[in-house]
Amino acid sequence: xxxxxxxxxxFLGSKFIERQLKKETLRKVQSxxxxxxxSMGMICVIKNIDDYEAVVKIIKMINKEFKIPNIKVLAFYPxxxxxxxxxxxxxLDFFTIYDLNYYALSNKVVVKNFISERFDILLDLTEHKIIxxxxxxxxxxxxxxxGSYSEEKKSFYDLMIETDPKDYFQYVKHVINYLKIFNKK
Numbered sequence: 163x164x165x166x167x168x169x170x171x172x173f174l175g176s177k178f179i180e181r182q183l184k185k186e187t188l189r190k191v192q193s194x195x196x197x198x199x200x201s202m203g204m205i206c207v208i209k210n211i212d213d214y215e216a217v218v219k220i221i222k223m224i225n226k227e228f229k230i231p232n233i234k235v236l237a238f239y240p241x242x243x244x245x246x247x248x249x250x251x252x253x254l255d256f257f258t259i260y261d262l263n264y265y266a267l268s269n270k271v272v273v274k275n276f277i278s279e280r281f282d283i284l285l286d287l288t289e290h291k292i293i294x295x296x297x298x299x300x301x302x303x304x305x306x307x308x309g310s311y312s313e314e315k316k317s318f319y320d321l322m323i324e325t326d327p328k329d330y331f332q333y334v335k336h337v338i339n340y341l342k343i344f345n346k347k
Contacts, residue, residue, distance in 0.1 A: 168259060175266030175293040182300055183317050191320045192305035194282040196341035201232035203281035203304060205295045206330060207288055208237040208256065211247040216330040221253050223331075224338075236276045238294050257294070266293045267301075277301045283308060285337060286319070287330050308337060 196202075202224065208214050217235055224233055237256040239245045248256055255272040263269050277298055284302055286309035288295055299307060299318050309315055310333070311324040321344070325336045 168262075171262055171264055171266040172293045174264055175297055178265050179293070179296055179300055189303055190305060193320070193344060194306045194341075195344055196228055196230075196283065196338055199228070199230050199282040201279070201281045201283075202230050202234075203276065203279065203284045203302070204233075204235045204334075205276075205284075205286050205288065205298055206235065206237050207292055207295070208239055208245075208248060209241060213330065214248055217254060218251075219331055220334050223334075227338075232281075234276060234279070234281070236273065236298065238292060240292070262294060265297070267297045268294060273298065278303070280304055282306060283341065285309070285334070287333060289326075289328060308341070 204220070206213070206217060208217060217237065221233055221235060224230060233253050235254045237248070237254065239248055239256055239258045242259065245256070245258070250256060250272075255276070257268040257270050257273055261268040261270050261273075267273070281302075281304040284299070284304035284307045286295070286299055286307070289310065291314065296318065306321070307319050308321045308323065309319045310326075311322040315322065323337055323340055325333060
């Protein structure tokens with residue numbers, strides 16, 4: 163019963179996204195080199211402990227290499243069980259399918275704060291269409307949204323990089339190489 167209700171939420175979320183994409187956006191696009199970034203946001207899906215450890219490793223690597231003072235990761239846990247390995251920590255928050263409203267958007271405070279925060283760079287680590295994360299990406303007022311290339315994703319990103327986002331750590335390293343040379347002052 164819950165599975166069909168979840169599909170219904172995703173359907174309503176998809177329709178909401180379609181309506182929002184047709185509207186005129188007031189967001190002003192502003193590119194940013196990673197060396198000049200003061201804040202960076204990332205959205206991803208975490209399904210297992212390996213994904214979780216890769217995201218923690220990414221946060222540490224970016225902190226060490228670029229000294230970006232504000233890095234936040236918002237993860238979506240799409241499975242029905244309790245993610246006992248997944249813990250909120252400084253810079254990493256998550257939400258589950260049980261936190262979703264009728265439009266497949268989470269009502270958790272951490273999600274609302276993430277959407278309202280203006281990141282210099284917002285990086286989408288997802289490979290497939292995940293409605294709750296697409297809603298967050300769409301509603302975010304971040305001026306520079308980056309993600310993997312696909313025709314379907316063109317309306318969401320300001321910069322698309324053709325790469326395979328299956329391995330989060332390698333994907334982020336690849337994107338960072340582009341962001342180092344992009345808009346160099």
